[in-house]
Amino acid sequence: MYWLQEMLKDVVRTRSYQNVITQNNFLFKDKIVLDVGAGTGILSLFCAKAGAKHVYAIECSQMADMAKEIVKTNGFSEVITVIKGKVEEIELPVPKVDVIISEWMGYFLLFENMLDTVLFARDKWLADDGVVLPDKASLHLTAIEDAEYKEDKIEFWNNVYGFDMSCIKKQAMMEPLVDTVDQNQIVTNCQLLKTMDISKMSSGDASFTVPFKLVAERNDFIHALVAYFNVSFTKCHKLMGFSTGPRSKSTHWKQTVLYLEDVVTICEGETLSGSMTVANNKKNPRDIDITLKYAINGNRCKVSRTQHYKMR
Amino acid sequence: MYWLQEMLKDVVRTRSYQNVITQNNFLFKDKIVLDVGAGTGILSLFCAKAGAKHVYAIECSQMADMAKEIVKTNGFSEVITVIKGKVEEIELPVPKVDVIISEWMGYFLLFENMLDTVLFARDKWLADDGVVLPDKASLHLTAIEDAEYKEDKIEFWNNVYGFDMSCIKKQAMMEPLVDTVDQNQIVTNCQLLKTMDISKMSSGDASFTVPFKLVAERNDFIHALVAYFNVSFTKCHKLMGFSTGPRSKSTHWKQTVLYLEDVVTICEGETLSGSMTVANNKKNPRDIDITLKYAINGNRCKVSRTQHYKMR
Numbered sequence: 025m026y027w028l029q030e031m032l033k034d035v036v037r038t039r040s041y042q043n044v045i046t047q048n049n050f051l052f053k054d055k056i057v058l059d060v061g062a063g064t065g066i067l068s069l070f071c072a073k074a075g076a077k078h079v080y081a082i083e084c085s086q087m088a089d090m091a092k093e094i095v096k097t098n099g100f101s102e103v104i105t106v107i108k109g110k111v112e113e114i115e116l117p118v119p120k121v122d123v124i125i126s127e128w129m130g131y132f133l134l135f136e137n138m139l140d141t142v143l144f145a146r147d148k149w150l151a152d153d154g155v156v157l158p159d160k161a162s163l164h165l166t167a168i169e170d171a172e173y174k175e176d177k178i179e180f181w182n183n184v185y186g187f188d189m190s191c192i193k194k195q196a197m198m199e200p201l202v203d204t205v206d207q208n209q210i211v212t213n214c215q216l217l218k219t220m221d222i223s224k225m226s227s228g229d230a231s232f233t234v235p236f237k238l239v240a241e242r243n244d245f246i247h248a249l250v251a252y253f254n255v256s257f258t259k260c261h262k263l264m265g266f267s268t269g270p271r272s273k274s275t276h277w278k279q280t281v282l283y284l285e286d287v288v289t290i291c292e293g294e295t296l297s298g299s300m301t302v303a304n305n306k307k308n309p310r311d312i313d314i315t316l317k318y319a320i321n322g323n324r325c326k327v328s329r330t331q332h333y334k335m336r
Numbered sequence: 337m338y339w340l341q342e343m344l345k346d347v348v349r350t351r352s353y354q355n356v357i358t359q360n361n362f363l364f365k366d367k368i369v370l371d372v373g374a375g376t377g378i379l380s381l382f383c384a385k386a387g388a389k390h391v392y393a394i395e396c397s398q399m400a401d402m403a404k405e406i407v408k409t410n411g412f413s414e415v416i417t418v419i420k421g422k423v424e425e426i427e428l429p430v431p432k433v434d435v436i437i438s439e440w441m442g443y444f445l446l447f448e449n450m451l452d453t454v455l456f457a458r459d460k461w462l463a464d465d466g467v468v469l470p471d472k473a474s475l476h477l478t479a480i481e482d483a484e485y486k487e488d489k490i491e492f493w494n495n496v497y498g499f500d501m502s503c504i505k506k507q508a509m510m511e512p513l514v515d516t517v518d519q520n521q522i523v524t525n526c527q528l529l530k531t532m533d534i535s536k537m538s539s540g541d542a543s544f545t546v547p548f549k550l551v552a553e554r555n556d557f558i559h560a561l562v563a564y565f566n567v568s569f570t571k572c573h574k575l576m577g578f579s580t581g582p583r584s585k586s587t588h589w590k591q592t593v594l595y596l597e598d599v600v601t602i603c604e605g606e607t608l609s610g611s612m613t614v615a616n617n618k619k620n621p622r623d624i625d626i627t628l629k630y631a632i633n634g635n636r637c638k639v640s641r642t643q644h645y646k647m648r
Binding site for chain 1: 337338340341344345350351354376378381382402405406409410489492496497499500501502503504507508511513
């Protein structure tokens with residue numbers, strides 16, 4: 025329950041959905057809503073309160089039993105139907121829904137996410153003029169100075185109680201670190217890597233290779249690249265959404281830190297460029313493989329390298 | 337790797353083992369040592385450095401490959417043999433060992449622990465005059481004032497963004513919370529619940545019912561009982577060991593908080609008495625069922641209750 029509470033207490037996450045729903049009644053009034061991965065049913069309750077005609081809340085875990093009780097306790101049994109089961113296996117009592125709402129995002133947007141399930145539900149049940157909430161998700165990249173933590177997290181293995189465990193360093197380097205980054209560590213601009221349109225994309229669009237160009241905003245060192253995501257609800261009366269970036273209020277998703285083999289010495293105005301490839305691991309599709317190519321041809325530093333990471 | 341690092345950086349844990357080994361060479365000099373669940377091989381390295389004749393380091397995870405490389409890098413290939421496999425399935429090249437060392441303890445001592453594996457190794461390979469390190473582990477109990485966190489963790493469910501989710505409270509109450517307790521929260525004495533002698537006990541001894549009597553050291557409220565464990569190495573030249581209690585330097589094991597249904601109003605000198613039953617869950621033996629009976633017949637509070645908890 026403590027993990028569940030951490031998500032609910034993430035006010036950036038939960039209040040954003042609440043604001044989207046309560047400030048945009050027109051999207052829900054007399055509409056049929058499908059809540060994918062409903063958990064406690066919190067989003068379904070917001071939708072019911074906003075005037076939805078009916079909400080189908082699908083949840084495959086034991087939490088579905090709790091959601092049923094919560095719906096009843098709060099007097100929404102007539103409006104919300106909790107269905108315990110997998111989206112891919114259950115049957116809906118209606119042929120089409122007007123709205124699909126879901127909080128499907130994982131760390132690094134795509135790690136252990138429910139996106140495929142949302143796309144499955146969209147293709148099967150969403151009416152032609154229906155909306156998916158959120159409908160846009162984007163992945164962003166920036167570069168940080170992180171001498172202290174890299175020393176602590178990576179160089180640590182050079183001398184562990186007097187023993188050389190540097191072979192573990194290679195493994196540690198390949199493991200993206202989910203952690204909160206201080207915005208003062210940011211050395212370059214922040215670049216949009218990839219936008220996904222949840223209302224149109226296919227499952228395969230979550231695997232991609234994209235280029236980046238990060239321009240230094242000051243003379244500094246770069247120890248790591250940092251990825252984060254934004255989501256937006258473009259069907260609202262005015263654009264709404266939230267960012268999980270280091271310049272925004274921190275969320276339970278934090279940021280994803282990819283340490284670099286090299287310490288890059290970068291001068292203001294110089295560019296670190298390259299590409300990022302994201303794909304599900306072939307053996308274990310729940311794992312995510314990230315390949316990073318980066319290069320700098322600067323005044324004080326010339327580097328070109330490819331690094332592989334695995335989120336698991 | 338970050339979890340592994342957290343354990344190694346737990347200096348109470350790792351330095352205790354290091355001190356036991358390096359300050360008690362007589363236990364290791366020219367002895368055959370078995371390291372159960374060796375991980376990176378850190379304990380094996382300590383033992384080899386302390387003069388062990390040979391160390392067999394058993395590790396069933398992929399970490400065994402790292403341990404092999406670490407042993408080689410540090411020049412101990414002649415002394416340490418890393419065996420990748422399950423203790424219950426592997427064969428040792430020697431009939432008997434003089435020392436079994438292991439860091440097998442889980443949260444609440446017994447959650448997801450490797451004790452059974454250590455006992456298996458002991459019964460199969462330990463010489464008659466051999467030693468197990470550590471050889472004693474004890475579970476302790478105390479009571480704390482925790483108004484703020486109980487409100488935050490448990491009462492939270494009464495009103496979640498305006499909805500009544502109190503049915504989740506029952507579930508949350510059943511979930512022991514692994515967290516660090518401030519020693520100023522302690523209201524009563526700390527009581528030894530159970531001592532386990534790893535050199536003699538059987539696997540079934542890890543399930544038990546034990547009585548307790550906690551005496552208030554001040555007028556206060558009790559919101560939770562707190563369990564923690566100590567381990568000791570009684571075969572050392574002088575007694576060594578460490579505590580994971582709230583009065584000691586904190587470890588990655590923290591403490592285990594069991595919230596009470598009642599807020600107990602207790603006066604200095606009054607007693608909260610009862611019993612604790614600990615057993616593996618019959619369906620899922622990795623889960624631990626804890627039953628707590630407690631009663632107080634005090635000046636300002638009379639309560640008698642039974643509560644069930646499940647660690648999973």
